[in-house]
Amino acid sequence: MNIRKYQVLCEVCDQILTNNISTPQIVANNYFHILNSHPEFLEKYDLSMVTKAWLPLRFRLIYIVRVIQSIFDRKFFYNKQEYIKSDVLFVSHLTSERQLLSDSDAYFGNLSKLLLKQGMSSSTALINHTNISNRKVLSSWKGSEVHRILLSSNLDFLSEIKLYFSQKKSKKQLSHALKSLKVDRILIKDMMCNHLSSDTFNALRIATQVAHIAKKTEAKYVVTTYEGYAWERLVYYYVRKINPSIKCLGYQHAAVFKHQHAIKRPLNNRYNPDVFLTSGLVTKEIFEQSQLKDFKIVCIGSPKHLAPSLATGEKQCCLVVPEGIVSECLILFKFSLSYATQHPEQKFIWRLHPLLNFERLRKYSNFFKKIPDNIYLSGGGLDEDIQKCDSVLYRGSTAVVNAINAGLKPIYYQQSVGELSIDPIYQQRLGKGVVKNQRELSFALNKDLNRKDRKTLQDFAQNFYTPLDVHALMVAML
Numbered sequence: 001m002n003i004r005k006y007q008v009l010c011e012v013c014d015q016i017l018t019n020n021i022s023t024p025q026i027v028a029n030n031y032f033h034i035l036n037s038h039p040e041f042l043e044k045y046d047l048s049m050v051t052k053a054w055l056p057l058r059f060r061l062i063y064i065v066r067v068i069q070s071i072f073d074r075k076f077f078y079n080k081q082e083y084i085k086s087d088v089l090f091v092s093h094l095t096s097e098r099q100l101l102s103d104s105d106a107y108f109g110n111l112s113k114l115l116l117k118q119g120m121s122s123s124t125a126l127i128n129h130t131n132i133s134n135r136k137v138l139s140s141w142k143g144s145e146v147h148r149i150l151l152s153s154n155l156d157f158l159s160e161i162k163l164y165f166s167q168k169k170s171k172k173q174l175s176h177a178l179k180s181l182k183v184d185r186i187l188i189k190d191m192m193c194n195h196l197s198s199d200t201f202n203a204l205r206i207a208t209q210v211a212h213i214a215k216k217t218e219a220k221y222v223v224t225t226y227e228g229y230a231w232e233r234l235v236y237y238y239v240r241k242i243n244p245s246i247k248c249l250g251y252q253h254a255a256v257f258k259h260q261h262a263i264k265r266p267l268n269n270r271y272n273p274d275v276f277l278t279s280g281l282v283t284k285e286i287f288e289q290s291q292l293k294d295f296k297i298v299c300i301g302s303p304k305h306l307a308p309s310l311a312t313g314e315k316q317c318c319l320v321v322p323e324g325i326v327s328e329c330l331i332l333f334k335f336s337l338s339y340a341t342q343h344p345e346q347k348f349i350w351r352l353h354p355l356l357n358f359e360r361l362r363k364y365s366n367f368f369k370k371i372p373d374n375i376y377l378s379g380g381g382l383d384e385d386i387q388k389c390d391s392v393l394y395r396g397s398t399a400v401v402n403a404i405n406a407g408l409k410p411i412y413y414q415q416s417v418g419e420l421s422i423d424p425i426y427q428q429r430l431g432k433g434v435v436k437n438q439r440e441l442s443f444a445l446n447k448d449l450n451r452k453d454r455k456t457l458q459d460f461a462q463n464f465y466t467p468l469d470v471h472a473l474m475v476a477m478l
Contacts, residue, residue: 012181029200066201088219124147200230224249317388321400348376391444
C-alpha cells in the first residue's frame with residue numbers, strides 16, 4: 001500500500017469514528033482503528049484477498065465457541081486474592097509464561113509497589129494472550145502483595161447474547177453512516193463484515209470487564225496500555241459511565257513508527273484518556289507535534305530503560321533482530337543469508353522474539369536446512385548477543401534500541417523505495433545505515449561508526465526509554 005492510499009484509508013476510518021452517530025458498538029469495530037503502516041497489519045485491508053470470503057463464517061464459529069464457554073464458565077473475570085479497594089486500576093497483558101515468575105509487571109514494571117510506598121493502593125487487570133490455564137496463572141501470584149485479576153475470554157451467557165444482538169442491531173446504523181459518507185462499496189462490505197469480528201467482540205468484552213472491576217475496586221484512576229486499539233477507547237467510555245469522575249490515563253509503551261496513526265489522533269472526548277503517558281522523551285515529542293498537542297502529555301519512563309554500555313563484540317559480527325512475526329523473520333533472515341553465503345568473513349547471529357522458535361520457522365522455509373557456518377542461531381539473552389556484535393540489522397523491532405544503547409551500528413532494511421517505514425528509530429539518522437540491496441548492505445557493514453555518532457545514538461536510546469518515575473505518574477494524576 002502506498003502512502004496516499006494509506007492516508008485515504010485513515011481519513012475514511014477517522015470520519016466514521018468521529019461521526020456524531022458513532023456509538024460504542026461502532027467504535028468497537030477494530031477495523032476502523034488504523035494502528036500503523038506495518039505490512040503485517042495492513043494485510044487485512046487488502047480488498048483483493050480471496051480468503052476474505054471465509055471471514056464471516058470464521059467469525060461466527062469463534063463466537064459460537066465463546067458462547068458455549070460462557071454456559072460452563074459464568075465468571076466475568078478471575079481472582080484468587082481478596083478484592084481490595086484500589087486507588088489505581090492498571091490494565092496490562094499476560095503474553096508469556098515467564099511473566100508468572102516475576103512480581104514486576106511486563107508493561108508497568110514495579111509501579112504498583114512504588115505507589116504503595118506513596119500511600120496509594122492499586123490493582124492490575126490482565127488481558128490473557130496465552131494458552132496458560134487460569135488456575136496456573138492465579139496460583140503463581142496467590143501470595144503477591146500486588147492485587148491481580150485475570151480477564152476472561154468470554155462474558156456470562158446472558159451478557160454474551162446481549163452483546164451479540166446489540167452489535168447486530170448497530171449494523172444498520174453503521175450502514176447508514178457509511179452510505180452518507182460515500183465510502184467505496186467494496187470497502188463497506190469489508191467494514192460491515194468486521195463489525196461482527198472476533199476482535200470487535202473482544203474489545204467489548206475487555207471494556208465490560210474492566211468497568212466491572214473498576215466499580216468493584218472503587219478505582220479513582222484507570223491506567224491502560226495505549227497503542228490505539230478499540231478496546232482502550234471503550235475502557236475509557238465504559239468506566240466513565242460507571243463513575244463520571246474517574247480519571248483515565250493511556251500509557252504508550254511500544255515504539256511509535258513514522259506512519260503510526262491511531263495512537264496519535266484523538267476521538268470524541270468520551271473515548272480519549274484524560275492524560276497521555278509516554279515511555280520516553282522521544283515519544284513525548286512525537287505526541288506534542290501531533291493532534292494530541294492540546295492534551296496533557298507526561299513522560300513517566302519505562303521498565304525497559306537501561307544504563308548506557310559499550311559492547312565488546314568482535315568486528316564483522318551482525319545481530320539480526322526481526323519482530324515476533326514469521327513473515328518479518330523470513331525477510332531479514334533471507335536477506336542476511338544471501339550476504340553470508342557470498343561473504344564468509346562476515347558473521348551473523350539470528351535472534352528470535354520470545355514468541356517464536358526456530359523449529360516453528362523451519363515449517364515456513366527450506367533455507368534453514370543449509371545454513372552456512374558464519375550464521376549462528378541464538379539461544380541466549382539479548383544482552384549476551386549484543387555483546388558479541390558490532391552492528392545490528394533490523395526492521396520493526398525495538399531490540400535495536402538496546403543495541404544502539406550498547407554502541408552497535410544500526411542498519412535498517414527497507415525492501416523497496418516505496419515501502420512505508422516501520423523503523424522504530426526513524427528520527428535518528430546519524431550513524432544509521434538504510435539499505436535496500438546486497439551492495440548497500442556491504443557498504444553499511446564495512447563502514448566504521450565514529451565516536452560522535454555512537455554517542456548520538458546512545459543519547460537517543462536514553463531518551464527513547466527514560467527511567468520509570470512514579471512521581472511523574474502521580475503528577476499526571478493531579
